[in-house]
Amino acid sequence: MQAAVLVLYLAVVGCIAAKKVGKISEDHEADSREKLECSNGFLPIAGNCYRFFQEKKSWGDAQMRCQNQNTNLASIRDKQQYQGLLAHISAHFPGTYWTSGKLESGQWIWTATGTSMSQKWWGTNPSNSSNHCAYLCSYTSKYWDESCDTERNFICEKAQEPLERSSKYLYAYRRT
Numbered sequence: 001m002q003a004a005v006l007v008l009y010l011a012v013v014g015c016i017a018a019k020k021v022g023k024i025s026e027d028h029e030a031d032s033r034e035k036l037e038c039s040n041g042f043l044p045i046a047g048n049c050y051r052f053f054q055e056k057k058s059w060g061d062a063q064m065r066c067q068n069q070n071t072n073l074a075s076i077r078d079k080q081q082y083q084g085l086l087a088h089i090s091a092h093f094p095g096t097y098w099t100s101g102k103l104e105s106g107q108w109i110w111t112a113t114g115t116s117m118s119q120k121w122w123g124t125n126p127s128n129s130s131n132h133c134a135y136l137c138s139y140t141s142k143y144w145d146e147s148c149d150t151e152r153n154f155i156c157e158k159a160q161e162p163l164e165r166s167s168k169y170l171y172a173y174r175r176t
Contacts, residue, residue, distance in 0.1 A: 038161070052092070054093055072156065074097075
């Protein structure tokens with residue numbers, strides 16, 4: 001009888017200890033995560049910071065405006081970013097927005113990163129004629145190609161920044 005009670009006691013103590021170790025491990029993991037935020041005017045979406053400009057500018061002028069703020073026109077690299085940007089635009093500022101997509105040497109790339117653009121979100125196959133810049137349309141949820149001289153709204157993008165203040169409960173994750 002005493003042996004059974006001892007075994008039961010050790011099992012309970014073992015479970016409690018394992019739970020505490022797990023809790024400590026979770027707390028340590030949370031404390032070691034990089035704390036991130038977006039500066040004024042930028043919104044966190046899918047691991048990056050975005051600012052939506054309702055100013056009509058050519059692609060080149062829009063890119064210059066972004067670069068003056070140490071940012072670039074948005075590059076949409078994955079489905080999470082694509083859906084997050086479309087959801088925000090559709091809910092708050094429906095319309096068309098320049099991205100960093102551009103036709104260079106016969107290939108559509110994100111100029112901010114130099115990576116190829118996914119073809120799956122195009123409204124039609126890009127024409128490759130005189131339309132060398134890509135914009136995102138909230139009405140069709142697609143990219144379209146257009147002359148870079150056309151004036152459109154635009155989206156600037158930058159990486160999230162470390163928080164200046166420490167907060168035990170505010171955590172974000174940077175996508176790589």
